[in-house]
Amino acid sequence: MLNPLFAYIEARSHTPLSDEDKSVLREALVYRRYKKKQFLLQEGDICKSLSFILKGATRQYWVDDKGNEHILTLSIENWWVGDRESYFKDTPSAYNIDAWEETEVLMLPKTYLERVSAIPAFREMRMHIDQNYSIAAQKRVLGSISHSAEKRFEELLKSYPEFMQRFPQHIIASYLGITKETLSRIKSQLVKK
Template sequence: MLTSLVSYIQERSSSPLSEADLSLLEEAFIPKKLRKRQFLLQEGEVCKYIAFIVKGATRQYTVDEKGLEHVLNLCIENWWTSDRESFHKETPSIYNIDAWEETELLLLPKANGYYERVNAITAFTEMRIKLDDNQHMAAQKRLNMSKNYTADYRYEELTKLYPEFLQRFPQHLIASYLGITKETLSRIRHQSTKK
C-alpha cells in the first residue's frame, strides 16, 4: 500500500526520499480497510488522522436537523481526506466521512509526533504545499461556481474535471455535491443526452 503514497509524493516533489524517509513513512502510516458505508470519522469525534486513499472512494458530509445529507467532498484514489480543522485544533468534528466503496487507506496519526516528523521530510513538505495550494484554488473555484453559475454549468464543469465521479457515485451524491436537487440533476442529465 505504501508504494502508492511514495509514488504520489515523488510525483509532486523535486526532492528525493531517502531510505530514512521511507522508513519513517512506513512506520508512521497505518494501513486501514473500510467496508462500504463504514465510518472513518463521525460527527462529534475528534479527527485523529489524515488519510491517503490507496483504493476506493469516500464522501465527507454533514446531516442537517431534518436528517438531510449535504456532501462537502467526494474523494477517490490518490486523494486525501480528513477534517483538517478538527485534526489541527483537536475539536469535535461537524462532519462524517465514510467509505462509499470498499476502501483502503493509509492513516497518518497526530499522536506520537508522527505528523510533525513526517512533515519534516522535505519531499513530503513540498508535496503538502502543492496540495494545499491546489485545494485552496479548487475551493475558491467551487465557491465561486456555487454563487455565480447555473446548475447546468456546474454539472458540465464536474464532468470535465472529475468524469470518474459520474461512474463511482450515485446521482443523489453528485446532486448534493453540486448543491442541487436530484430532480434538477436528472433534468440536466436528460438534456445533455439530447445534445
C-alpha cells in the same frame, strides 16, 4: 503497499524520498480497510488521522436539522481525506466521512505529523496539495454562488469525470447542491445536444 503513496509524494515534490524517509513513513502510516458505509470519522469526534486513499471512494458530509445530507467532498484513489480543521485544531468535527465503496487507506496519525513533516519531499507535497485544495475550494464556492446548476455539472464532468461512474446520482446532486430531479433533467438535456 506504500509504493502508491511514495509515487504520489515524489510526483508532487522536487526532492526524492530517501530510504530513511521511506522508513519514517512506514513507521508512521497505518493501513486500514473500511467496508462500504463504514465511518472513517463521525460528527462530534476529533479527527486524529488524515488518510491517503489507496483504493475506494469516500464522501465527507454534514447532516442538517431535517436529516438531509449535504456533501462537502468526494474523494477517490490518490486523494487525502479528513477534516482538516478538526485534525489541526483538535476540535470536534462537524462532518461525517464514510466509505462509499470498499476502501483501503494509509492513515497518518497526528502524533506523527511533526516527524513526517521533517521529510523535505513530504513538506513539498503538502504545500502542493494545500495550494490545490485552496484553489479548488475557492472555485467550488464561486461556482455555488454564481454558476447555474448546468454549469456546475459541466465543470464536474470536466474536472472529475470518474465521479459519474463511482457515485450514484443522489450523491452527485448533493455535491452540486441541487436536487436529483434537477440533475436528471440536466443529464437528459445534455444527451439531446
